[in-house]
Amino acid sequence: MYQALYRKYRPKTFEDVVGQEHITTTLKNEIAGGKPSHAYLFTGSRGTGKTTCSKILAKAVNCPNQAGGNPCGVCDICRGIEDGSILDVVEIDAASNNGVDNIRDLRDEANFTPAVAKYRVYIIDEAHMLSTGAFNALLKIMEEPPEHVIFILATTEVHKIPATVLSRCQRFDFKRISGDELSGRLQYVAQQEGFALAEDAALLIARLSDGGMRDAISLLDLCSSYSHDITLSTVADAAGVVGQDHLFSLDEAIASRDPAQALAQIEALGERSVDPERLCEQLIGHFRDLMIASSVADPGPLLTCMPSEQEQLKTHAKAFPMGEILYILTVLQDCLGRMAKTTLRKTELEMAAIRLCSPQLSTLPEGILARLERLERALTAGAFPQAGQAPAPLAKEPAGCGGEDLPSPTAEIPPPPTPKEEKVAVPFGPWQQVLERLEQLNGALYGALCGSNAYECEGVLLIDCKNPMFLSLIRDNDYSRKSIRQAVMEVTGRKLRLGPYKPEQYQTKPSQPDPLEDFLNNLSLPQESVEIL
Numbered sequence: 001m002y003q004a005l006y007r008k009y010r011p012k013t014f015e016d017v018v019g020q021e022h023i024t025t026t027l028k029n030e031i032a033g034g035k036p037s038h039a040y041l042f043t044g045s046r047g048t049g050k051t052t053c054s055k056i057l058a059k060a061v062n063c064p065n066q067a068g069g070n071p072c073g074v075c076d077i078c079r080g081i082e083d084g085s086i087l088d089v090v091e092i093d094a095a096s097n098n099g100v101d102n103i104r105d106l107r108d109e110a111n112f113t114p115a116v117a118k119y120r121v122y123i124i125d126e127a128h129m130l131s132t133g134a135f136n137a138l139l140k141i142m143e144e145p146p147e148h149v150i151f152i153l154a155t156t157e158v159h160k161i162p163a164t165v166l167s168r169c170q171r172f173d174f175k176r177i178s179g180d181e182l183s184g185r186l187q188y189v190a191q192q193e194g195f196a197l198a199e200d201a202a203l204l205i206a207r208l209s210d211g212g213m214r215d216a217i218s219l220l221d222l223c224s225s226y227s228h229d230i231t232l233s234t235v236a237d238a239a240g241v242v243g244q245d246h247l248f249s250l251d252e253a254i255a256s257r258d259p260a261q262a263l264a265q266i267e268a269l270g271e272r273s274v275d276p277e278r279l280c281e282q283l284i285g286h287f288r289d290l291m292i293a294s295s296v297a298d299p300g301p302l303l304t305c306m307p308s309e310q311e312q313l314k315t316h317a318k319a320f321p322m323g324e325i326l327y328i329l330t331v332l333q334d335c336l337g338r339m340a341k342t343t344l345r346k347t348e349l350e351m352a353a354i355r356l357c358s359p360q361l362s363t364l365p366e367g368i369l370a371r372l373e374r375l376e377r378a379l380t381a382g383a384f385p386q387a388g389q390a391p392a393p394l395a396k397e398p399a400g401c402g403g404e405d406l407p408s409p410t411a412e413i414p415p416p417p418t419p420k421e422e423k424v425a426v427p428f429g430p431w432q433q434v435l436e437r438l439e440q441l442n443g444a445l446y447g448a449l450c451g452s453n454a455y456e457c458e459g460v461l462l463i464d465c466k467n468p469m470f471l472s473l474i475r476d477n478d479y480s481r482k483s484i485r486q487a488v489m490e491v492t493g494r495k496l497r498l499g500p501y502k503p504e505q506y507q508t509k510p511s512q513p514d515p516l517e518d519f520l521n522n523l524s525l526p527q528e529s530v531e532i533l
């Protein structure tokens with residue numbers, strides 16, 4: 001019968017337990033010295049070795065061949081405890097046996113000397129689930145425990161254990177297992193099983209498991225059902241996540257303010273069945289890494305990635321001022337929260353992408369602070385405003401981390417277009433407010449209009465939107481037209497007709513829709529240009 005890999009590779013001795021040396025060393029010393037405690041409390045996150053260590057401890061205190069604190073694993077006692085045939089070691093799942101009666105039974109039985117082993121060991125898993133009555137009954141026996149009894153309480157939620165019980169236990173905190181330790185153990189399991197496991201693939205599994213060994217080995221198990229030659233893309237496919245390269249391209253699109261690129265990538269990943277929620281979580285993880293890379297001198301221990309990726313993270317982090325990274329994290333966390341409440345999860349992610357590529361849309365304090373931080377950076381680098389100069393067009397960086405958007409001061413500024421005789425279109429000032437209202441009235445249309453501008457000409461609101469979907473929405477969909485008119489009416493109190501803006505038909509007056517944006521565009525930089533909005 002197939003045995004799940006995480007069960008097959010449950011450590012048999014304290015030496016095999018990875019990443020918890022602070023615990024295993026103490027336990028071994030106590031056992032080898034013949035002085036185990038009467039009560040232990042094992043706490044820590046899921047799949048980090050609590051139950052595993054409880055079992056090793058139960059064997060080690062009873063094994064007649066115990067050496068250096070470890071059980072031999074082969075004697076009758078060790079084998080009997082392993083297969084559950086020795087009734088002196090009892091595992092209680094407190095999730096289903098949490099009543100006072102269960103603990104009273106245990107108390108009566110505990111007074112008897114063990115049948116075959118040296119100690120009666122009670123492993124109480126999920127101990128935080130015990131009822132108050134059960135805790136009180138347990139406390140009674142813990143106050144004066146018989147010599148031959150050892151309690152091991154295991155829990156992920158130590159704050160739910162009463163202080164009176166806590167104070168009678170020797171407490172051990174199991175820590176999350178580091179990326180290197182996880183991937184080391186994964187390599188060991190892969191080698192034993194005859195799988196080829198690429199280094200970066202092991203690190204991706206480790207990163208996705210968030211410090212839990214059970215999850216890591218289970219994911220390895222899943223990957224091995226796809227292929228015994230496990231590469232980065234095997235892991236990405238098995239876990240339904242994207243590789244680092246996609247996350248790096250998405251951060252480039254955000255840094256270079258390229259919503260089209262960001263949306264195209266989300267679309268392409270969606271076609272490969274990548275779940276938007278998972279992608280959002282991965283982006284949060286990625287920007288968390290960028291935050292670490294830009295704020296810690298030696299980020300290695302805090303990152304789970306290849307050394308080459310670490311360098312890439314540092315380079316990409318330079319494209320973002322810290323305030324902006326915090327803003328991006330806020331928007332993504334918010335997006336993740338909203339995804340839980342809607343079926344349109346992809347739209348939520350697309351909206352977040354638009355927001356991140358167009359921080360001038362943000363009304364959040366974090367967004368405004370992020371933009372001010374860019375401004376400060378530019379000014380500190382020696383940029384100064386050019387009086388009376390027309391806003392320079394933003395140069396697009398072809399690839400890389402984006403950011404260095406301003407043309408150098410020597411760059412030629414294209415002559416203004418010759419004024420046309422026909423009609424004069426005036427920028428429509430309250431367009432952002434109209435869009436904000438529209439977000440509430442008609443989310444899909446808002447999504448299509450993100451990043452758009454609007455002008456007014458002779459009672460007509462001319463909408464300048466690059467999104468090709470917009471035209472069909474506005475021409476063929478009565479509801480869309482109504483939503484915009486309603487938003488305009490609510491914001492301005494005016495009734496305007498609607499139309500698409502065609503630049504060749506109108507002469508436009510320069511506008512100041514966003515003074516900060518224009519100020520930034522007017523900054524002249526010294527020879528060494530800096531990144532800016």
Ligand SMILES: Nc1ncnc2c1ncn2[C@@H]1O[C@H](COP(=O)(O)OP(=O)(O)OP(=O)(O)O)[C@@H](O)[C@H]1O
Nearest residue numbers: 006009010017018046047048049050051052213214
């Ligand atoms: N520190 C570790 N070293 C090696 N393997 C581990 C470690 N921790 C967990 N494992 C692996 O994960 C599996 C589950 O571990 P265990 O049952 O000890 O976790 P736990 O901490 O009790 O988790 P839970 O809180 O979910 O009960 C083990 O069978 C083993 O394969």
Ligand SMILES: [Mg+2]
Nearest residue numbers: 050051125154
């Ligand atoms: Mg457990």
Ligand SMILES: [Zn+2]
Nearest residue numbers: 063072075078
């Ligand atoms: Zn033994």
